[in-house]
Amino acid sequence: MQNVVSKRTNPKASGAISLAASKPGSTRKQPASPSGNRVGQAARQRILAAAERVFAEGGYGSASTARIADAAGLPKANLHYYFGTKGALYEAVLSDILETWRSAADTITADADPTEALTAYVDAKIELSRRRPLASKIFANELLHGAKVVRPYLQRELRGWVSDKARIFDRWAAQDRMKKIDAEHLFFGIWAMTQTYADFDVQVRAVLGTRVLKDPDFDAAKRIITAMVLGACGLAPAEGQAAGKKADGKKAKRRKRA
Amino acid sequence: MQNVVSKRTNPKASGAISLAASKPGSTRKQPASPSGNRVGQAARQRILAAAERVFAEGGYGSASTARIADAAGLPKANLHYYFGTKGALYEAVLSDILETWRSAADTITADADPTEALTAYVDAKIELSRRRPLASKIFANELLHGAKVVRPYLQRELRGWVSDKARIFDRWAAQDRMKKIDAEHLFFGIWAMTQTYADFDVQVRAVLGTRVLKDPDFDAAKRIITAMVLGACGLAPAEGQAAGKKADGKKAKRRKRA
DNA sequence: AAGTTATTTGACCGATCGGTCAACTTCTTT
DNA sequence: AAAGAAGTTGACCGATCGGTCAAATAACTT
Structure with a gap:
């Protein structure tokens, strides 16, 4: 693979680059001035x-x-x-993609309800896969081939984000509001399951025998992913399901823990 | 993207290719004869x-x-x-990769125990990700960019395989041995979660803060993935867990727990 | 040993790659 | 309207791309 990080002309440092809107001082021309935004x-x-x-x-x-x-x-x-x-x-x-990622709704906060927070998070991730599949694919490709560009983001931001969430899960578990789980791996699973509908859509479509993925497909995805996530956390699904097509009467009460 | 499917010299048909050990009659030289295997x-x-x-x-x-x-x-x-x-x-x-995939243990059979079958399947998939990560990455890359080569396999073999399994799940559900679930999406989830440890290992390693993934990491993955899968099927985990290395032995991070 | 086939290899080809450049037009400012 | 800055463009460059070829060598067969 060619080196993504600067080749001939860009005299950047050899280490991992900062990934922050491409500093202008490359070679010659170019607007250079920070004002340069007209036509x-x-x-x-x-x-x-x-x-x-x-x-x-x-x-x-x-x-x-x-x-x-x-x-x-x-x-x-x-x-x-x-x-x-x-x-x-x-x-x-x-950089554009990460900006979108960052500004996505962050539903998992300490004072939220675990079931609602996780349901909403899965929902948001699926919506991202549906609405910006190209972004997901580019990011997947970047990870797949070693994350030469995006590694700093993973090590700084993403890792910290996950450990923050892990702390919240721990507190919830301590309050007996959910089962104690391995937060890192839970997120690996959620990311993988939700993004697979963007990244590997060919496979999904081939197996489903459908030419394009439509609303019912994404709803089904939300339903089963939410079930898996909540199940792993020992939580019952909320009644007001976003993807809720079937009004499954049983288990109306949430969170039954021994 | 360059066209993978034959360019100048190979006079193959324009449609999807057969993906069966590269037919020898390409242009000129080459062993040609099926015997040609010596040095x-x-x-x-x-x-x-x-x-x-x-x-x-x-x-x-x-x-x-x-x-x-x-x-x-x-x-x-x-x-x-x-x-x-x-x-x-x-x-x-x-083609090599698909051969490996095909010959992998197929644990989900009609007369198996649902819990054991699913647990063993997750286990086998994780082992594949651990042992042949490069194969998983190449396949992921192929899917990511449209599966131009592998699409016939997806549409013929894989789709049929999944619908066979779906029929088994349906029967199990009818016998009240598990909850009725959406088999296709369940497999999307299992594939995504297990292969993420091969395909996106950089991300996993960055979040875990580990240089290489070791046994405990894969064991944790097995444990939570199995929990999610079984949970979605309304099944309790088997006591003799394949990944069972102690209930909560390690945990690199030490956090306070009430 | 002779003859045939399979394998190895460096040199080479046209196409395309990422990137540059100088000349040109269009904007913006005064 | 003059002048400088910003934006546009076709032509061009050296490197590398996938692929070919002829000549040399190694391996088998008889």
Whole structure:
């Protein structure tokens, strides 16, 4: 695999890069000044959108700047004018994705109800997979091939986020509001199950025999994933299920623990 | 993304290819005769092993025949002598992987015990992720980018396999041996959760703060995944757990518990 | 030993890759 | 309206890509 992190022209440090909106001081031209947003801001967005499509389609290595430029409807030189290198463009796309991830609703808070919080979290993750499948695929591809760009995010932000949640789960368990579980692995499972509907949608569609995934498919996914997650936590499903198509009467009471 | 399916020289049909050990009648040279296995069979294996590594590292697009040949320790022309094109080599690697997948233990049979069968299945899937992570990654990458090569397998074999299992689950549910569940989505969940430890191991390691995944990590994974699966099926875990290494022996982090 | 087949290899080819550049047009500021 | 900054573009560059080829060698068969 080619080195994503700066090649010829970008004199960045050799270590992991910061992944923060591509610092402008690369080589020569470019707006440089932080003010630089007039006409070109639209072009940047066009390029980013095209790059997301092309990177998602075949991964970093298969994508070519020419194809991205073509998809964006402008000459290749234009793309390099705005983003410098292919690697920098890739980082910008990833940065965009992480921003979306970060701003997603965080339903798991200490004062929330465990069942509701987990149900809402699964729901939100499925919705992300449904609404931004390309983003999920690019992120999956990045992880799959070693997370050369995104590793700092994993080690700093994500790890801390998970351990925060683990502490909340511990407290809930101490209050006897749920079973004691291994939070890290629970999240691995939730992420894997929810994102599989974006990342590996071909497989899902092939097995279901459907050309496209529709609402009932995602509802079924929510239902079973929620059941698995709540089950592992010793919680009964809430009655007002988001995906609730079937009004299963039994187990109306929540949380029965020995 | 380059077209994996035959480019210049291979006059294959334009549709999905058969994915069955690369038919020999490509262009010119090559052993051609089915007998052709003397010295070169060793070379083929070396190339396949190297290709698995390189394809797993950065995906199809990032891999180059030169790098694969280099990893195999022989000149590039040699690789092309045995496999013709990069695409054919990729198909051979995938074919190898599917063979492993196919021959994996199939624990879910009509006369088995539901709890034991599901526990053993999760166990087997985790073991596959642990023992052949590169294979899992290559397959994940293939799915991620549209399954251009492997789609026939998904639509024929895999779909049939799942619907067979669904029928078994239905029967078990009818016999009141488990809850009625959506078998397809249950398998999506199991596959996703088990393979995430191979495919996205960087993420797992980053969150756990461990350099490599070891036995206790996989045991914890088995435990929680099994709990989720059995929970969704309304089954209690078997006492003789495969992953059972003590109820809560380790826990790298020590937290206060009431 | 001779002849045939299988294997190895370095040199080579056209296409495409990421990236550069200078000339040009369009904006924005004054 | 003048001038500088920002944006646009086709042509171009060296490196690498997948793949080919002919000539040399090794391995079998008789």
